[in-house]
Amino acid sequence: MGGVTGQASVRQGDDREADLGGPLAAARHQLRHTIGLLGLGDEVYQLLKSPVRFVEVTFPVRMDDGTTRVFTGYRSQHNDALGPFKGGIRFHPAVTPDEVKALSIWMTMKCSLLGLPYGGGKGGVVCDPKQLSTREIEAVSRGYVRALAEVLGPDLDIPAPDVYTNEQVMAWMVDEFSRLRGRNVPGVMTGKPMGFGGSHGRTEATGLGCVFTVIEAAERLGIDLKGATAAIQGFGNAGSYAARFLHQAGVRVVAVSDSRGGVWNPDGLDPEEVLRHKKAEGSVIAHPGRIISNEELLELEVDILIPAALEDQIHAGNASRIAARIVAEAANGPTTPEADEVMADRGIFVIPDILASAGGVTVSYFEWVQNLTSLYWTPEEVRDRLGRMMRQAFAEVYDLHRERGVTMRDAAYMVAVRRVAEAMRVRGWLGE
Ligand code: GLU
Numbered sequence: 001m002g003g004v005t006g007q008a009s010v011r012q013g014d015d016r017e018a019d020l021g022g023p024l025a026a027a028r029h030q031l032r033h034t035i036g037l038l039g040l041g042d043e044v045y046q047l048l049k050s051p052v053r054f055v056e057v058t059f060p061v062r063m064d065d066g067t068t069r070v071f072t073g074y075r076s077q078h079n080d081a082l083g084p085f086k087g088g089i090r091f092h093p094a095v096t097p098d099e100v101k102a103l104s105i106w107m108t109m110k111c112s113l114l115g116l117p118y119g120g121g122k123g124g125v126v127c128d129p130k131q132l133s134t135r136e137i138e139a140v141s142r143g144y145v146r147a148l149a150e151v152l153g154p155d156l157d158i159p160a161p162d163v164y165t166n167e168q169v170m171a172w173m174v175d176e177f178s179r180l181r182g183r184n185v186p187g188v189m190t191g192k193p194m195g196f197g198g199s200h201g202r203t204e205a206t207g208l209g210c211v212f213t214v215i216e217a218a219e220r221l222g223i224d225l226k227g228a229t230a231a232i233q234g235f236g237n238a239g240s241y242a243a244r245f246l247h248q249a250g251v252r253v254v255a256v257s258d259s260r261g262g263v264w265n266p267d268g269l270d271p272e273e274v275l276r277h278k279k280a281e282g283s284v285i286a287h288p289g290r291i292i293s294n295e296e297l298l299e300l301e302v303d304i305l306i307p308a309a310l311e312d313q314i315h316a317g318n319a320s321r322i323a324a325r326i327v328a329e330a331a332n333g334p335t336t337p338e339a340d341e342v343m344a345d346r347g348i349f350v351i352p353d354i355l356a357s358a359g360g361v362t363v364s365y366f367e368w369v370q371n372l373t374s375l376y377w378t379p380e381e382v383r384d385r386l387g388r389m390m391r392q393a394f395a396e397v398y399d400l401h402r403e404r405g406v407t408m409r410d411a412a413y414m415v416a417v418r419r420v421a422e423a424m425r426v427r428g429w430l431g432e
Pocket of ligand 1: 190
């Protein structure tokens with residue numbers, strides 16, 4: 001059951017922009033298309049197509065060899081109609097302003113869809129953490145916060161981990177921010193370590209949230225997860241936990257990959273074993289099995305495909321060869337608009353990123369609430385609430401997808417944009 005065949009032809013006339021490629025064009029294309037579906041005015045698009053504030057900083061870092069290197073960082077504060085800006089910070093050599101802006105648009109949509117009292121933001125530092133020592137990564141983390149402290153805060157903008165950042169990076173950043181303010185401010189970042197204001201269940205939240213949505217999708221599509229097969233692109237925080245939770249649900253995880261390539265075994269892989277090999281040898285390809293490329297992994301014939309790496313992985317060039325029944329986007333923006341249309345026409349059930357990857361920011365919200373109230377929750381409370389919120393968001397999107405005959409992505413954006421537009425309207429940012 002695809003339920004989406006033919007719906008991709010419901011499009012507005014912004015394909016020129018999307019055709020230029022890149023995440024920002026893709027994000028804008030989806031916004032314009034959704035605003036058309038909702039019958040909202042152009043001022044909504046004008047307000048959402050760019051961040052309300054975009055900050056670029058450069059800061060010096062003393063390297064281990066005694067030299068000073070100057071790093072570039074960004075923070076995109078997209079929209080705060082629903083609450084303070086919220087979203088991760090990535091450390092990656094290919095970070096660009098347009099990428100960070102797109103990622104911040106997606107955060108606004110993700111927070112709105114899950115009903116969180118947040119707007120969207122995103123940050124990045126252009127660096128390759130694999131080439132930096134631990135001390136240098138600490139210095140980059142502290143330098144970034146010093147440069148941006150004026151625009152961060154628990155009721156202003158609350159960063160979190162993203163690609164190649166983790167709880168240790170958050171701890172250094174909170175420590176730096178607290179020093180600058182002269183008091184403890186744990187609620188300025190989420191994704192902190194346990195024992196330093198962190199929440200139970202935050203580390204695994206993106207992977208678990210994704211698997212919650214897969215369970216909902218499988219139930220509605222009549223797919224028995226026991227014995228179903230899955231391939232997962234990316235074995236970082238999102239992908240490795242998605243693999244483990246799918247395995248626990250009885251799914252046969254037949255292929256996983258990281259930036260160096262993938263490993264495939266039709267009899268199934270044990271994600272814990274794969275993780276041990278990755279930790280010991282630096283890559284999943286150290287695990288015994290047939291080595292495949294990331295491109296090959298995406299085209300495997302499986303029930304569930306989880307892109308859990310970077311943007312633009314499923315594109316016009318490979319969309320016609322995607323052979324999965326369900327694509328659950330644990331990464332942000334893994335599918336281009338062109339590919340989306342091809343997959344919709346082929347009846348592939350896509351659980352869009354703003355839904356499938358929303359578990360992380362949802363538990364970030366729980367962490368922030370715990371920081372603000374100084375009352376800490378049990379692992380069961382976190383898991384139960386996450387499950388409830390993911391299921392509710394899924395049901396809302398799925399019902400709209402069926403009612404209106406639009407794709408799951410269009411339905412998710414319709415829910416998200418409607419809420420943001422309503423908040424902007426009551427605030428007086430829009431006309432009557
Ligand atoms: N970086 C994650 C995301 O893209 C988490 C953001 C957060 O927790 O604020 O959703």
